[in-house]
Amino acid sequence: MKIFCIGRNYVDHAKELNNPVPSEPLIFMKPPTALLLNNRPFFYPDFTQDLHYEGEIVLRVAKNGRSVEPEFASRYYDAVAFGIDFTARDVQDKLKSKGHPWEIAKGFDRSAPVSRFISLEELKNAQDIHFQLKKNGAVVQDGHTRDLIFTFDTLICHISRYFTLHKGDYIFTGTPAGVGPVQIGDVLEGSIEGTELLRCAIK
Ligand code: ZN
Numbered sequence: 325m326k327i328f329c330i331g332r333n334y335v336d337h338a339k340e341l342n343n344p345v346p347s348e349p350l351i352f353m354k355p356p357t358a359l360l361l362n363n364r365p366f367f368y369p370d371f372t373q374d375l376h377y378e379g380e381i382v383l384r385v386a387k388n389g390r391s392v393e394p395e396f397a398s399r400y401y402d403a404v405a406f407g408i409d410f411t412a413r414d415v416q417d418k419l420k421s422k423g424h425p426w427e428i429a430k431g432f433d434r435s436a437p438v439s440r441f442i443s444l445e446e447l448k449n450a451q452d453i454h455f456q457l458k459k460n461g462a463v464v465q466d467g468h469t470r471d472l473i474f475t476f477d478t479l480i481c482h483i484s485r486y487f488t489l490h491k492g493d494y495i496f497t498g499t500p501a502g503v504g505p506v507q508i509g510d511v512l513e514g515s516i517e518g519t520e521l522l523r524c525a526i527k
Contacts, residue, residue, distance in 0.1 A: 326493045327354040327436060328483055329380075329409055333473050333498025340501050349474045349482045352426070354409075354496075358436040365525040366434060368508050372412035377506055378499035379457030379465045379514050382407035383476055384441050385493040392484045397477035400489060403441035406455060406514030406522040409496050410435040413505075438494065439514060439521035447517060458513040459506070467500030474498075 331350035332338040338345045360366060368375060386402035409430065416429035444450040452470040456463050469475075474482070479495060506512065506526050514522035 325356055329496040330498045334471055334500040336501035337499050349479055354431040354436050357433050358431055360434040360437040363523045365527045367527050372415055374414040375506055376411045376413045376503050377512055378409040378411060378503050380407050380409055380496045380499050381453055381455055381469055382438055383495040383497060385489050385491055387491050389484050389489045392481050394477060394481055397480040400480045403443050405441045406439040406516055407496050408437045437524045455516045460510055465500055465502035
């Protein structure tokens with residue numbers, strides 16, 4: 325399976341990191357070894373001093389497809405989960421400043437905690453999903469997918485122009501404002517429409 329991630333897909337987050345708002349989706353990938361499932365703890369890596377959380381809605385791809393047309397895009401995903409795109413921000417900044425790929429800052433082992441999935445049919449409005457990330461009990465990110473620069477359908481069309489989608493692939497759809505550092509001992513909790521789905525203790 326593949327894990328696609330979208331950078332800078334909320335205007336307020338692009339601005340908080342002083343990045344330009346993209347004119348087309350910014351795609352990167354994490355390998356399957358990045359997955360951290362079943363609310364297992366996350367062990368702070370030794371190669372970073374500035375590990376950041378990015379709380380995101382994760383789409384699950386429902387069927388195989390290439391070059392999907394917009395009118396069919398919504399058939400290609402069927403469920404959402406809460407995910408964290410852990411980022412070694414110091415490593416990423418160094419790589420970005422040299423114009424290098426940022427894989428090691430984003431795709432390292434267990435950098436992608438993902439909760440259980442909930443079917444889109446269970447949500448009252450799949451076009452505007454409300455999600456929140458708490459750090460040690462305080463809300464640090466509060467997002468609505470109505471604020472996405474590129475919608476779920478647009479992401480399906482765009483990604484599938486370059487990469488064949490396979491049933492079971494994941495798409496991290498981007499993070500809203502409020503990203504920040506974690507320390508050993510912190511606990512992150514992610515919820516969708518008020519239902520807590522993800523819990524991640526930093527060890
Ligand atoms: Zn992200």
